[in-house]
Amino acid sequence: LRERETRVRRTERRREGREWRQKRREHRTDDLMIVEVLELKRGHSGVTTQSCVADTTLKRKQRDKLKKMQATGGNPRPARSLFFFTLNNPFRKACINIVEWKPFEIIILLTIFANCVALAVFLPMPEDDNNATNTSLESLEYIFLVIFTLECFLKIIAYGFVFHEGAYLRNAWNLLDFVIVFMGLFTIALDTINYLAGIHMEKGGGLDMKALRAFRVLRPLRLVTGVPSLQVVMNSILKAMLPLLHIGLLVFFMVTIYAIVGLELFKCKMHKTCYWTGTDDVPEEGCSRPAPCAQAGNGRRCLLNGTECRSGWAGPNFGITHFDNFGFAMLTVFQSITMEGWTDVLYWVNDAIGNEWPWLYFVTLILIGSFFVLNLVLGVLSGEFTKEREKAKSRGEFQKLRETQQLDEDLKGYMEWITQAEVLENNQEGKGRLTREGARHLLEVSDGLEGQETRGGLGCRVRQARRWNRFFRMKCLVYVKSKTFYWSVILVVFLNTIAIASEHHHQPDMLTTVQDNANKVLLTLFALEMFVKMYALGLPQYFLSLFNRFDCFVVSVGILEIILVTADVMSPLGISVLRCIRLLRLLKVTKYWTSLSNLIASLLNSVRSIASLLLLLFLFIVIFSLLGMQVFGGKFNFPDQEIRRSNFDNFPQALISVFQVLTGEDWNSIMYNGIMAYGGPVFPGILVSIYFIILFTCGNYILLNVFLAIAVDNLAEAESLTAAQKDKAEERKRRKLCVSCILKISMFLAVYKPVSLHIRCFQFQLKVDEFESNVKEVKDPFPSADFPGDDEEEEPAIPESPRPRPMADLQLKEEEVPMPETYSFFIFGPENKFRKLCHRIVNATPFTNFILLFILLSSISLAAEDPIDPKSFRNKVLKLLYVITQVFPLQMTVYGAFLHPGSFCRNSFNMLDLLVVGVSLLSMGMESSAISVVKILRVLRVLRPLRAINRAKGLKHVVQCVFVAIKTIGNIVLVTMLLDFIFSCIGVQLFKVRFNLYGVAICRSSHMTQNSKEMVLAHREWINSDFNFDNVLNGMLALFTVSTFEGWPQLLYKAIDSDREDMGPVYNNRVDISIFFIVYLILIAFFMMNIFVGFVIVTFQEQGESEYKNCELDKNQRQCVQYALKAKPLRCYIPKNHYQYNMWYIVTSCYFEYAMFFLIMLNTLCLGMQHCNQSAHVTKLSDTLNMIFTVLFTVEMILKLIAFKAKVGLGLIFHRRYHLVQLSSVK
Known part of the structure; x- marks a missing residue:
């Protein structure tokens, strides 16, 4: 019966479904039915259907108007365009309809894409030669220009030109289009005028105007407005432009200072090299190129017989790398702060003037410029990306809320319509209902079908099979x-x-x-x-x-x-x-694996942002590749007949060259080749460096740093996810514990008496508390013993209460470490006077400073030892510092050895001290060569200053961050090694036994070498590359070197030239194989390697916030409080004497400051106008101006001393670092 009822209900639903579909076919126009229901429903309230339809139409018009306003930049259209076309003008209406027509925008984007394809297919040739394909593409260029000019004309007519809100040139993308179209028309006009005047442009050489045509490829950047995730990346970069401009000014200021200093120190020092005596031939010393030399001093000497050191050489890198004038000095300094080739510049300067002090100049340049100033870009981009990500997330949540509210309103109206329709349908009797006769008829039909299925047996077998x-x-x-x-x-x-x-x-x-x-x-x-x-x-x-x-x-x-x-x-x-x-x-x-799973999840969640960044990066590379093809295509041909692999002769090779510049590997060599392609380090060839500087700065320091910003953002989410999962796991444990407790209590209630129950519950509660304490100890990922100085030290007592700690409790004074209440060495008890004296000495602040001083002296002694002669007088004097080893037995006397809590050996830093002391004593007692190897371990004593970390809050956070990062960085190492292993396996499949080549014993030789009499055949042998993919381990090693960006272009070109197995290389045999290395660099070097840095950043932030986790103030409020506590009142001195007050009023006025700033700028220009081999008049003028500026700055200093009095003035000078620098410069 149940099966029969089920079949009947199923048949009823099928019949209702067929009837409903029939009704839908009969009533195709749903709007009419809705109108009828609304008229019935709203008839009593006086709301007509026409008004509802009018409301719907009005909303639709408002949406259309909003879209049109967004198309014009959010501003209403002007009443007149070009002072002539009004809004009612038919021609302007047609232009507005065309430019706001969606297919028109699609057509323009397709034209832009076709233009980029045409520029990529164009094959630049030496001396501006052409072929049939290039000629056809140049003709096609006129068609593109006509289309873009028409678009520009229509938009100017529709939106106006420039003088009102919402005009054509008020939009940045339209301004870019207008400049590109104008340059194209200007180039064509210039070519036409030259053709009509009979002027033929000279082939090769100078900058070509056709290079400006490549700027039209910037148009695809308009896709940014259509991709939300790409818009986040682009907006974060654009919002960071103002702080990036400030950092750029700081970098320019630093480069200017170092360029002027280098100009003063190394001017005219790089043009001497070794020549054969009596000739202008430079000897080839093995595989090395010519290098500077010195005729006197400690520089490099010419050691070959028949050679002499004299001037006349252009200088390193074709005469580009030197400090002869301000421009080249700035270029050399900028190359050095990019850390590419800076060691070569250092060694060349050492060869020219000696190696005693030039290292100070370059080391400080790298520390300040590369390690500090340029890394500020990362901080700015990371902050802006996080802000933009949060804004986009908030906008998305708000949009979802609006959509949910709109959906609820629509659902409510729809339910009201359904209810009204059901009321109307119930009033109509006999319609849409299943009568009892129909049900009885369906039952008879189902019985008949069941009888047929039973008689046939097929349905039963089908059901059984199902x-x-x-x-x-x-x-x-x-x-x-x-x-x-x-x-x-x-x-x-x-x-x-x-x-x-x-x-x-x-x-x-x-x-x-x-x-x-x-x-x-x-x-x-x-x-x-x-x-x-x-x-x-x-x-x-x-x-x-x-x-x-x-x-x-x-x-x-x-x-x-x-x-x-x-x-x-x-x-x-x-x-x-x-x-x-x-x-x-x-x-x-x-x-x-929870932590690793969260890391993988965070990496996968960042795919969208990375994909958007990769699209933006690809557009950037395409733009500069096409521009490089127009400027450098076919021009990397030099007299030495050596092929430059990094060139711009075709589009794929241009992409590889631009990508190489982005990675920073050997980018300066490509810049040198570009400068030499336009005549060398003279005008206009030196202007080529602007292209490479912009490419390297925008690509390497801005776009690639966004990878790290994304990594930091997603790692923070992964860490928060891991913490949340830990909290959930702890909550589950507590629930299980409560359940077990309840079960045991119920068992006790059923078995034991109330008194015994009370006792046993008390005992069980003790066990529960003990278990919870053990859980907390296991859960704590940062135990105190893991960090130096935290072992066996008691924390200040903090009362437990539900109220969070106030801000005043954050600054806690360190308590003195108590003396253990046990015997030391089984002799000295807690009340022993000698032990108490030792305790007071050890915990005294002067004693700690005294120990740190001896640690510093001991570290200096290690650096001052003579490793060649162990028995020298210097080493005997340095042994006197071993007296410091007698300090640590004193500490061991105070705290005991290791048998009780708080003893000397229970502290990790004390163990380090004990190891250092033991090694020192062993090296003092045994002087044999076999035992003296132990002296190497004495360098461990330089780790003793780490004991001061507990007294320095910032250092403690840094060290804790390093320890925690080292512990938890294993997940990232596993993922990176797995990806490296996968790429190595792919590399074995692609390049196994394909990196073989012919080798020779000399450098840069051909197959034939020439001796003094006749041509002879040079000996060549079949060798394999040092880095290859013959097995998985070698492949992983090769890929690891690629991930460091060091020498990866050489390995790439070996892979491109590779042929079949056990075959020699073929030039540009497989260019498409470069995709393997590019994908590897993007995935591993750009992203995964930055994950390590990002993890340290996130860990440092968490360690900084962990101290304030119970504070009721948030981060911004704490910073405000700390700023208020650290703020100091400004010292303002106003003299009472009338004449002194007038002088004070002058020197403190803004006009005086502007005048001094103007004088500083003039002084900088005067310092920068010096150059090598300058005339006597320029030298005399420079000395005179230097004297004048020195007098003016001296007068400024004297005026300030008079205005502030001598005592107050000197106090302000030493109080304000700016005045101290000013005083030093005047001296």
Whole structure:
């Protein structure tokens, strides 16, 4: 009966569904039905349907108006355009409709894309030669210019030009379009005028006006407004422009100072080198290029016979790297702060003037410029990116809230309409209902169908088959979701890893056969896994997972490859490298590894931001590649006939060259080649450096630093997620504990008496408290013993209360470490006078400072030792500092050795001291060469100043951050090593035994060498590259060097020139293989390596906030309080004497400050106008101006001393660092 009732209800639902569909077919116009219901519903309230429709129409018009205002930049259209076209003008209306027509925008974007393709296909040739393709593309350029000019004209007519809000040129993108169109028209006009005048442009040489045409590729940046995630990245960069401008001014100020100092110190020092006596030939010393030398002093001397050191040489890097004038000095300083080639400049300066003091100049330049000033860019970008991300998140949440509210309103209105419609339908009798006769008829029909199915037997077998199918699918689903299946797949992936990693060069044939068979077996297992998942989950559910789609693609390609190879249709495909990507399945292990799982989740969550950044980075690279093709294409041809691999002769090579400049590896060499392509370090060739400086600065210091900003942001989310999961786990433990407690109490209630129950509950509560304390001890990831100085030290007592700690409790004084209440060395008791004296001495502040002084002297003695002669007089004097070793037995007397809490050896820093003392005593007592090796461990004494960390709050945070980061950085190391291993396996598949080349014993030689009489054949041998992919370990080593950006272009070009196995290189044989290295650099070097830095930053922030976790003030409020506490009142001195007051009024006025600033700028220009080989008049003028400025600054100092009096003035001078610098400069 139940089955019959179920079939009847199912038949009723089917019939209702058919009737409903029939009604829908009969009433296609839903609006009419809604209008009828609304008229019935709102008839009593007087609201007509026409008014509702009018409201809907009005809202639609408002939305259209809003979209049109957004198209014009959010401003209403002006009443007149170009002082002539009004809003009612038919021509202007047509222009407005065209430019706001969506297909028009699509057509313009497609034209921009076609223009970029045309520029990329263009093949620049030496001496501005052309071929048929280039000629056709130049003709096509006129079509693009006509389209862009028409777009510009229509928008000017529609929006106006410039004099009102919302005009064409008031929009930044429109301004860019106008400049590009104007430059294109200007170039064509200039070419036409020259053609009509019969003037032929000279080929080669100077800057070509056609290079300006490449700026039109900036138009694709308009896509930024259509991609929200890309808009976040772009807005964060644009919002950071103002603080970046401030940092840029700081960098310019620093570069200017160091350039002037270098100009004063190293002017005209880089133009002497070794020549053969009596000739202008420079000797080739092995594989090295010419270097500066010195005729006197401690510089490099010419050691070859028949050579002499004299001037006349252009200088290093074709005469580009030197300090002869202010411009080249600034270029050299900027190259040095990028840390590319700065050591070469240092060694060249040492060769020119000696190595005693130039290192001070370059080391301070790197420390201040590269390590400090340029890293401020990262802080600015990280902060702006976080702010923009939070704003975008808030906008998204607000938009979702608005959509939810709108949906609720629509649902409410729809439910009201449904209710009214049901009332109307109930009033109509006999319509849309299933009568009893109909039900009885359906029952008879179902009985007849059941009888037919029973008589036939087919339906029963079908139902039974369906039941078995559901049963098997449920069993398969349970098995697929089980841990057994999970670890079985992991085991197969591990076997696949071994099979792939075991492939190497010169492997035996048996291993090759085993690998092929294993590949087929493992592919079968993976295919079986895929089919089981498809059967258990169903195809729609299976393909919902992106990883399942990728897995299906890899398995399908592997099966297709085996079929084609077995049928001898083709050789093994390079697509087989996709088998290596299957190793990503190992990341499934993170399912049971919480911290690593959260790290992977944060990396995956950052894919959207990274994808947007990569799109922006790709547009940036394309723009500069096309511009480089226009400027440098076909011009890297030099007299030495040496091929420059990094060039701009075609679009793929230009992309690689620009990407190399972004990584910073050997970017200065490409800049030198660009300068030499335009005539060398003279005008206008030196202007080429502007292109490379802008490319390197914007790409390396701005775009690539956004990777680190994204990493920091997502790592912070991962750490917060991990903390939340830890809190949830702790809460689950507490709930389980409470449940067990309740169960035991219930058992006690059922068995024991109330008195015994009270006693046992008390005992059980003690056990519970003990268990909770143990849980807290296990949960604490930062135990006190992990950090130096925290061992066995009591924290200040803080009363426990539900109220958070106030701000005053944050500044706590350190309590004196108490003396242990036990015997020391089983002799000295707690009341021993000698032990008390030792305790007072050890805890005295002068004693600590005295120890730190001896530690400093001991560290200096280590650096001052003579390692060549151990028995020298200097070493004997330095042994007197070993008296410091007698201090630590005093401490051991106070605290005891190690048998009780608080003893000397229970502290990690004391253990370090004990190790240092033991090594020192051992080295003093044993002087043999075998034992003296132990002296190396004496460097550990320099770690003793770390004991002062507990007294310095900032240092303590830094050290704790380092320790915590080292402990928890293992997850990032595992992910990075796994990715490096995967790329190494792919590299083995691509480049195994393909990095071989012919080698010779001399540098830069051809196949033939010439001796004094005849041509002879040079000996060449078959050698392999030092970095290769012959096995997985060598591949990982090679990729690790690539990830450091050091020498990766050389390895890239070896891979590009690689041919078949055991074959020599072929020039530009596989340019497309560069994608492998670019993807690796983006994923590992740009992102994963920055994860390490980001993790340290996040850890430092968390350590700084952990101290204030119970404070009731937030971060901004704490900073305000700290600023108020540290603020000091300004000292303002106003003299009482009338004449002195007038002088004080002058020197403190803003006009006086502006005048002094103007004099400083003039002095800087005068210092910068010096140059090498300047005339006597310039030298005399420079000395005179220097004397004048010195007098003026001296007068300024005297006026300030008079205005503030001598005593007060000197006090202000030494109080304000600016005045101290001023006094030093005057001296």
